[in-house]
Amino acid sequence: MACRISELVVDCADPELLAAFWSEVLGYRELGREDDGSIEIGPPGAGPGGPQPTLVLSPSSDPRAGKLRLHIDVSATDRDQDAELERLLALGARPVDVGQSGAESWHVLADPEGNEFCLLRARVRPL
Known part of the structure; x- marks a missing residue:
């Protein structure tokens, strides 16, 4: 088990x-x-x-001291990544730079308290 x-x-x-x-x-x-x-x-x-x-x-x-060592990744279930990014930004997320190159397929964002999370490109099925 x-x-x-x-x-x-x-x-x-x-x-x-x-x-x-x-x-x-x-x-x-x-x-x-x-x-x-x-x-x-x-x-x-x-x-x-x-x-x-x-x-x-x-x-x-x-x-909080520095970048989080653990973060949440999210994937849209009913729209593409661009549309989901717009929705998340409207809810209060903001883009953050944690050293990404700009070639990533994901977006690094922060919640209203600055906790980093990533919006991945692939859509997933809702449960």
């Missing part, structure tokens, strides 16, 4: 802001809140332990 990723935890200054952003990006909904201010979001109709990992946005006042 092996493990699988069930939750991704993102420390952040404003869980409300990031929960709203990532819910729009991923088509997720709020699954729950903890007394510490954490907000868990995930796919509609699913809960913790479902087939896709959920995101837990956890409040933290710790400063």
Whole structure:
């Protein structure tokens, strides 16, 4: 038997802001809140332990140091990469430079708190 990723935890200054952003990006909904201010979001109709990992946005006042060592990659399900890039930028994502050459097939973006993520070129099927 092996493990699988069930939750991704993102420390952040404003869980409300990031929960709203990532819910729009991923088509997720709020699954729950903890007394510490954490907000868990995930796919509609699913809960913790479902087939896709959920995101837990956890409040933290710790400063971030440098580029993230782990980031999220997203792929559009119902439009091409250019159209999805426009949608993500309209939601509040912004382009960032982490040393890419310009020849990449993906776009490096940051969420409203500056956490890097990549928009890949290939479309994937929705679950």
